[in-house]
Structures are given as structure tokens and as C-alpha cells.
Amino acid sequence: MNFLPLLAIAAGVAISLQATLNARLGVLIDSALLSTGFAFSVGALICWITVFASGQLTISSVQLARAPIYLYLSGGVLGAAGIGLLYFLIPKIGIGPMTVFSLGGQLIVATTASHFGWFDLPQSPITPVKLLGMATLIVGVVLTNSEVLYAH
Template sequence: MNNSSLLLLSFSVGILVVIQGGINARLGILLNNTLLATTAALVMSASFTLIAVFMTVRELPSIDQIQSIPTYMWFTGGALSFLAVTLFYYIIPRIGISTAVIFGLSGQIIFAAIASHFGWFGMPMEPMTIKKVMGMIVMTLGVILIKY
């Protein structure tokens, strides 16, 4: 997949996050419980993921591969997903989907720039540049203009 396609796909993912956040936050309101909405969303997500795995995975990892993965990696991603999704569904009805997404996206962009600068999580390093810092400052000003 070429870079333009990946950028368009990333943009589309942003749209999907807003749609699912709105739907599942509303589900939490209707169920009168954010955790029930999170449970429904994550159970359905796991179900769709299993279907995709059964349809596409041709070879499972070896026992050696599985054993070589640090234990924390098996749990941390799921715990962070649970926390992020639950908080998103809790926050949206209280401050609105636009505000929740704008501030959440700002946090993602700023933290991603820091994490990529240092190569955290085993990801490729992308140095922090003046251009990136200026972009984050402009983004922050944009968030302030949108919100206030």
C-alpha cells in the first residue's frame, strides 16, 4: 500500500473512532452504565477480530515465539484499550464528542511526537524538529480556538 493510501486510511480511522465513540457513549447512556457499553464494544471487537484471524491467519506463532514475548505485553495493550475506551465513553456525554475527540487527538499527537522522538515501544525513531514543535503549538492554538 502506498503512502497516500495509508494517509487516507489513517484519516478514515479517525472518522471511525468518532462514530464508534458516539454510538458506544450513547449505548452507555441507554444502559445507564459506561462499563456495560465498554463490555459490549470490546466483546464485539474481540468477536470480529477472531473472525478476521480465522479467515486470514495461515500460520500460528511457534511456542518459542510466544514464550519469548515479555509477559507484560500480553496484558498492557488490553488494559490500556479498556481504560481508553471506557474513559472515552464516559467523557463524551459529559463534554461532547467534538471536545472529547479534539482534546484526545491533541494528546495523541503530542505524545506520539515525544514517543517517536525517543523510539519508545520499539517503534522507528523520528526526531523532534522545530517544524513539529511549531505544528503542535499551532494545533494547540487551533484547539483553543475551536473550543473557546
């Protein structure tokens, strides 16, 4: 049995719980930005401990030089911006709407990136079925979040 989809679901659960907890921290300390800083600091510490414990720190300067500098920087910048926005928006619109909206954005970018094979991804062309799925998702976003979208 392929457990990868279950791991992906577990990742989604972890991200939703993490975002909810850190958004609450941001409310209690009155700073979504500081909450983001704490989350990334603890996450970085856990990652470095895991790297050391797993023995994966054995990397050469040649290996490090293979990747362009933007790949070292862009993930952290985009991650901090995306996660910071989650922490800021969750207390304002709720975890459900935030998750649905963010998943919509992820699906649009992922489908486009797969279609064009950006970043050496396997190419998967946009098909009429995929377009129908994306349209259905957009309708779902509107229906799921009508109180957020149309609140006065």
C-alpha cells in the first residue's frame, strides 16, 4: 500500500494545527510577526538537531555550490511571508476560510508549475479535466466562504 498520500494528509493536518496555534500565539502576544519568528526559530532548531542526529551534515562546498543563491534564500522568504500571512489572517477570517483560500492559491500555482515544468518538475499538462477541477474548486471556495466574501 502506498502511504505517501497519508503522509501528505498528515502534513496538511500538521500545517493547519501549527498555523492555528501560532496564530493564537500572535493574538496573545499582539504580534503575528513575532509569532512567525518564534515558529521559524523553533522549526530551524528542530531541523538542525535532526540534521546533526541523522549524520546528513556531511556535505561538501562543491555540493553547496551546485545550487544558485536564490534557491537558498527564496524558500525562507516565501515561507516567512506565507506563514506570517496565515498567522495574521486566521484570527480575522478563521482557519477554515484561510485554509480553503490558501489551498486554492496553492492549486493554481502547482497546476501552472506542473504544466510548464518549472524548477525541473515533471511536466503534467493542463487538461480540460484539470480546468474543470480548478473551476469546481473556485466555486467551492466561494460557497464555503460566502460569509467571509460577502460580509458587510
